[in-house]
Amino acid sequence: MRDVAQGPLLDLSGLEAWYGESHILHGVDMNVRRGEVVCLLGRNGAGKSTTLRSIMGIVGKRKGSVKFEGVETISMASDRIARLGLAFCPEERAIFSSLDVKENLLLPPQVKPGGLSLDQIFELFPNLKERLSSQGTKLSGGEQQMLAIGRILRTGAQLLLLDEPTEGLAPVIIQQIGVTIRKLKEQGFTILLVEQNFRFAATLADRYYVMEHGKIIDSFANSELEANMEKLHDYLGV
Template sequence: MSPLLSVERVSASYGEAEVLRDVSLEVATGEVVTLVGRNGAGKTTLLRCLMGLHRPTAGRITLDGTDIIGLPAHRRARRGLGLVPDDRGVFASLTVEENLKLPPTVSKEAWPLDRVYESFPVLKERRKFPGTKLSGGEQQMLAIARVLRMGARLLLCDEPTEGLSPVLVRQIGDILRDVKASGVTVLLVEQNIRFASTVADRHYLLAQGRVAQTLDNAEVREREHELLEHLGI
């Protein structure tokens, strides 16, 4: 069975600075896979390449066996890719409900509003609040919920726990596990390896723009101290 997402020898640059070098990885349907690495390792750049927001200089990206390297971002979204950016991308002047209703649905897997509110009760409570009135954790939940409302099959989630309290980090973990249980696939950028090991099936360690290692959760637990030192945590 072919993977849902396949990345083959992708390289990317900003000007003359090469950020990604021959990155290859796969994500199977229903998996949660993390990209871990220090700041500047190329994790966010890879997500941007996958979403069509940054053009690779080399390599191939396939979604469900179809090469998407030449597609613009909006066409990738309609094929089921959904990006949850590190800045959350919440429309500050719109209410929670308007943020949820604004994007078009792209598949029959799109979550209806009732299901979103059942899974994210805090968003139901805040549905008339503008984006500016939400906490960081609430904005993160809204950013994830909005992509599910669109019907994304593959969530590209960039540092969802950054800057959040331990209580909110646990809530985000619960949400990601529920999302996986619903059949949605997740590629998660995360520097918090301890958190990543509680939600993900496998981990790709990026270092200096390359995939340095592929780890399962048992290896993460065995080498936690070494990994934390590498990540600077």
């Protein structure tokens, strides 16, 4: 394996993004190191989801720099970006209704060696195994989320971009997803997480970035969390 431990796995600098005419990101600077779980916090509309989508190259237009393992991706199409070893689990989950669960699970192609096997995925999400032949959108919200995460684990991508994986789910399921993310970290995945649910994020993340108006306005490590609590409440308005 190539030694890239020197620099960060993912490095954004001055990232700007547009949807049509509207300018959403105004220069985002952040990085994610190999093996970390980094959480992006911020109020609704701060640009968190857009940041993830810009990293994947699925916004209208983007500018600045997004480096993955030192490779500049800013002018790449999203399929080439994915093939570098990034995988994206969108907020809306994007389960395909014309595919059954198995087809959904097997859809994303392998981009790198070293992904999880189907059995390993079923170990994380036993529910999926029982529902393989159901239509994708017949699953419950929680199962859909498991499927959306599960299907990107096979591909060999090292960096997982998870957009609000707990949104709208029951506490039991949120807990299960938390356990899963911890296991994934243990297995060596690097994770960039967008979360509204701060309580949930606090149990997982190594570092935090806080966004407002399309920019990073603060960042701190998990160890500094207590000291930053008050500021954070301010930022998030909780």
